[in-house]
Amino acid sequence: MEFGVWTKGLATLAVDCLVLGVFEEGELSGEGRAVDSACGGRLKRLLGRGDFVGRPGETVLVGDLPGIKASRVLLTGLGTKKQFQRKAWRRACQAALAALARTRIDSCAIALDRPEAKQLDDYYLGRQVAELTGAALYRINDLKTAKKPPAPALKKVLAGPVRAASAAQRGLREGAAIAAAQTIQRDLANLPANVCTPLYLAEEARALAKRHAGLRAKVLDEAAIRRERMGCLLAVSQGSKQPPRFIVLEYQGAPKGRAPVVLVGKGVTFDTGGISLKDPPGMDEMKFDMSGAAAVIASLTLAAQLRLRLNVVGLVAAVENMPGGRAVKPGDIATSASGQTVEILNTDAEGRLILCDALHYARRFQPAAVIDIATLTGACVVALGHHHAGVMGNDDRLIQELLAAGTRAEDRCWQLPLSEEYAEPLKSNFADFANVGGRDGGAIIAAAYLAKFTQGLKWAHLDIAGTAYQSGAQKGSTGRPTPLLADFLIHRAAH
Ligand code: BES
Ligand code: MN
Ligand code: ZN
Secondary structure: OEEEEOOOOHHHOOOOEEEEEEEOOOOEOHHHHHHHHHOOOHHHHHHHOOOOOOOOOOEEEEEOOOOOOOOEEEEEEEEOOOOOOHHHHHHHHHHHHHHHHOOOOOEEEEEOOOOOOOOOOHHHHHHHHHHHHHHHHOOOOOOOOOOOOOOOOOOEEEEOOOOOHHHHHHHHHHHHHHHHHHHHHHHHHHOOOOOOOHHHHHHHHHHHHHHOOOEEEEEEOHHHHHHOOOHHHHHHHOOOOOOOEEEEEEEEOOOOOOOOEEEEEEEEEEEOOOOOOOOOOOHHHHHHHHHHHHHHHHHHHHHHHOOOOOEEEEEEEEEEEOOOOOOOOOOEEEEOOOOOEEEEOOOOOOHHHHHHHHHHHHHHHOOOEEEEEEOOOHHHHHHHOOOOEEEEEOOHHHHHHHHHHHHHOOOOEEEOOOOHHHHHHHOOOOOOEEOOOOOOOHHHHHHHHHHOOOOOOOEEEEEOOOOOEEOHHHOEEOOOOHHHHHHHHHHHHHO
16 A cells, blocks of 8 residues: 655546545535536536535545546545534545445545644644555455455555645554554454464464564463463463463563563453353354454554654463363462462453453563553443543553543543542452452452552553444454554654
8 A cells, every 4th residue: 555645736636536525515625626627617516416415424436527637536525514623524534435445446635625733633634544544445354255355456545635744644654554553453353263362362473573673572381371470360261271371572662771661461362251151142252352462462563663762562461261170260269470369259350360460570671651451341331332442540641641642543542530449349358359349330340450460550451342343233353442552652652
């Protein structure tokens, strides 16, 4: 895929297709009017017939207009002028790219009017164009045996109009890297759990490290995990025939001594619930329970790809959560790597068990910040639905940084209150604490559990149970929160 910016002369631009915006008032946007006069008012006449009213998400393809070099024009709805903001621009751009991906068009120039610079500056214009192109061209890595439909022809996308071409170009470059990382996350998460096992995740991490300069992978096998005394992680994994793996990815983009950002991913390649077995409906979706791990692996490739000037460590705890003769039972007590003992009252609260050992492992890097990413609780989905991930932690500046990154990246999260009282339900008569504490406020209780392992660290937790994948007809990985993490890392590297 080739990205660039166009600066002037849409009518004479040598591309297959010009993408123009139409407001709901039936009015062509500014860029559109220039094209319209070049082709003798044909577009206005078309709109005059009322066939296309410019609603958000609507598109129409028009061929062979005289007076312009492009063989097609794609009109995309911008909605009403009054409501024309970043969101409407994005929607129009998204719809246009989706429509282009269904044609044989191989090059285009995006020439939508822009909302105010405050809403969308040149850098984010470029980034959004590249990210949305990546999303429009994404094809699920299915195992269907029928002949695949032809791949989209789109090879070249020019973004505009721009004020500062260099900022837009940087946005395009970084957006393309984010889209590539998102594809890595989505492909890993979409794979069935009989393919994507802990071993497979580790091998993929290794292969990606080989392909990216500056990235190193180390994999701990079961014996090495035992040597690290990760008793909680091992308790989860002991019910499965699939052995666990602990993956360490290191990217060095700054001097060695510089404290790294550590990203920790939940890599439950399948979550049956264990002995506390889940209900069958929708259980297949628990193959997505390694989405946090996939996002961490993807984010490390992104840091390497963009040669970000900071150090990043990715830690992935990869296990399968199964019932079985050797499985951990409710009431069993495990000793975590930190030495704290945990009464496992519910084997389906396994994410926090593997994360607590991974978070403890993070300490050896003396990190500047630790962020764990996990499809951790159904309660977070109840609380926030599917638009925002949940964010909690023990460092308000870090949380603010993540909230801001999410907003800029269009990959939002929302803070839930993690105050001390939420740890009270975790009391146990038999161990230092239990791994569950009732249903109410479950997303926060889970974070309160993790907080017991992150004292003295600057730590934040992203619960992505509601945002990492979609159910229903569109079932599949969304690739979130890779854009958020990417924005966070890009900003950290620049400041
Ligand atoms: N992987 C699930 C959380 C989840 C639920 C992710 C729905 C995506 C959609 C997690 O391991 C889990 O089972 N959590 C339990 C915790 C409970 C036992 C305290 C839950 O949310 O029910
Ligand atoms: Mn579970
Ligand atoms: Zn789980």
